[in-house]
Amino acid sequence: MTYDVVIIGAGAAGLMCALEAGKRGRSVAVLERNEAVGKKIRISGGGRCNFTNIHTAPENFISGNPNFHKSALARYTPDDFIRLVRRHRISYHEKKLGQLFCDGSSRQIIHMLLKECEARNVSIRINCSVTSITKDGNFTIETTAGKIESHSCVIATGGLSIPKIGVTDLGYRIARQFHLRVTDVRPALVPLTLGGDEGRSLRGLSGVSLNAEVSCGRVMFPENILFTHKGLSGPAILQISSYWKPGGTIVVVPKQHPRRFVHKWRELYGDIPMEKWTLTPSGTEGYDKAEVTLSGVDTNELSSKTMESRRVPGLYFVGEVVDVTGQLGGFNFQWAWASGFVAGQYV
Numbered sequence: 474m475t476y477d478v479v480i481i482g483a484g485a486a487g488l489m490c491a492l493e494a495g496k497r498g499r500s501v502a503v504l505e506r507n508e509a510v511g512k513k514i515r516i517s518g519g520g521r522c523n524f525t526n527i528h529t530a531p532e533n534f535i536s537g538n539p540n541f542h543k544s545a546l547a548r549y550t551p552d553d554f555i556r557l558v559r560r561h562r563i564s565y566h567e568k569k570l571g572q573l574f575c576d577g578s579s580r581q582i583i584h585m586l587l588k589e590c591e592a593r594n595v596s597i598r599i600n601c602s603v604t605s606i607t608k609d610g611n612f613t614i615e616t617t618a619g620k621i622e623s624h625s626c627v628i629a630t631g632g633l634s635i636p637k638i639g640v641t642d643l644g645y646r647i648a649r650q651f652h653l654r655v656t657d658v659r660p661a662l663v664p665l666t667l668g669g670d671e672g673r674s675l676r677g678l679s680g681v682s683l684n685a686e687v688s689c690g691r692v693m694f695p696e697n698i699l700f701t702h703k704g705l706s707g708p709a710i711l712q713i714s715s716y717w718k719p720g721g722t723i724v725v726v727p728k729q730h731p732r733r734f735v736h737k738w739r740e741l742y743g744d745i746p747m748e749k750w751t752l753t754p755s756g757t758e759g760y761d762k763a764e765v766t767l768s769g770v771d772t773n774e775l776s777s778k779t780m781e782s783r784r785v786p787g788l789y790f791v792g793e794v795v796d797v798t799g800q801l802g803g804f805n806f807q808w809a810w811a812s813g814f815v816a817g818q819y820v
């Protein structure tokens with residue numbers, strides 16, 4: 474069977490790309506290894522999907538090339554996605570800092586994308602895991618459900634976080650197979666761990682949360698931090714984790730002084746003022762607890778206008794598999810929508 478476009482991965486970026494390509498009259502198949510589409514959308518935002526951020530700007534993303542994502546983000550904006558959400562009568566609210574969440578359930582977003590795909594005759598195959606891709610003129614895609622051919626092939630396989638919902642490194646492997654560079658990936662938006670005597674002692678604060686400013690180098694986030702039984706979490710820590718490198722330090726400036734924290738501080742540091750707290754995390758809680766994967770397919774390998782590989786015509790990469798990582802707050806979905814949208818105009 475030959476399609477104009479085969480998209481690997483029915484997540485946020487893959488489904489957006491599929492419906493856009495379908496609008497252009499292309500024959501499209503989306504292949505998904507799980508028994509259901511959009512599993513990460515479903516668990517996102519605590520089940521309510523923080524689907525975009527109205528303040529989205531290029532500065533909210535980390536990439537080897539800080540200009541790469543500008544074009545796609547300008548061509549498909551939060552307003553574009555909000556229009557789609559409104560058209561499907563999905564009610565939503567701003568929780569804080571421009572973060573838009575569904576009032577009901579993240580399933581509404583999945584349902585919306587599926588309806589849009591259905592209206593364009595996109596074929597979606599679940600329980601279909603892609604094992605290899607070769608190119609000889611057309612692409613030949615080997616799957617657990619047989620062989621499929623296509624003119625264009627879009628890799629939308631996402632990142633490595635939350636292995637238990639069924640992630641694969643296929644996207645990175647395909648990139649390397651076609652001699653595209655992949656930058657070193659690591660977990661991001663992830664709790665940090667604290668080791669040694671200090672870490673052990675701070676475990677007693679597990680559950681305590683306080684307002685703080687957390688910085689790493691020149692980057693600073695003013696938000697809550699939360700003590701855990703392994704170290705630190707909470708929005709400010711998740712944000713800073715994307716900028717922290719193993720061996721590096723972070724600085725916490727507490728803005729609140731809850732009693733348990735003050736007590737522990739005196740026990741650990743005596744009379745040292747509680748203003749600026751420099752910590753060397755021992756690591757992160759890894760992909761099991763990470764929201765995203767930092768780095769990915771090197772943006773130098775791709776056209777920022779189309780997301781097509783410069784070396785391999787017809788091969789596209791969209792969403793989290795690309796070396797563009799959003800901060801916490803709806804930016805990762807906005808990148809998935811925008812990159813999927815632009816690729817959908819050219820595949």
Ligand SMILES: Cc1cc2nc3c(=O)[nH]c(=O)nc-3n(C[C@H](O)[C@H](O)[C@H](O)COP(=O)(O)OP(=O)(O)OC[C@H]3O[C@@H](n4cnc5c(N)ncnc54)[C@H](O)[C@@H]3O)c2cc1C
Nearest residue numbers: 482484485486506517518523603630631792793803805806
């Ligand atoms: C717990 C959690 C909460 C999050 N909450 C938010 C949030 O509220 N807001 C936000 O902006 N971001 C959030 N994120 C991040 C966001 O979910 C991702 O950045 C986004 O889903 C990436 O979209 P994607 O389409 O690139 O990848 P994904 O949505 O991960 O989709 C990739 C798809 O490819 C499939 N696949 C992989 N390998 C194969 C293969 N070999 N064959 C066939 N199919 C394959 C996978 O099964 C998956 O369905 C959250 C992430 C997590 C883990």
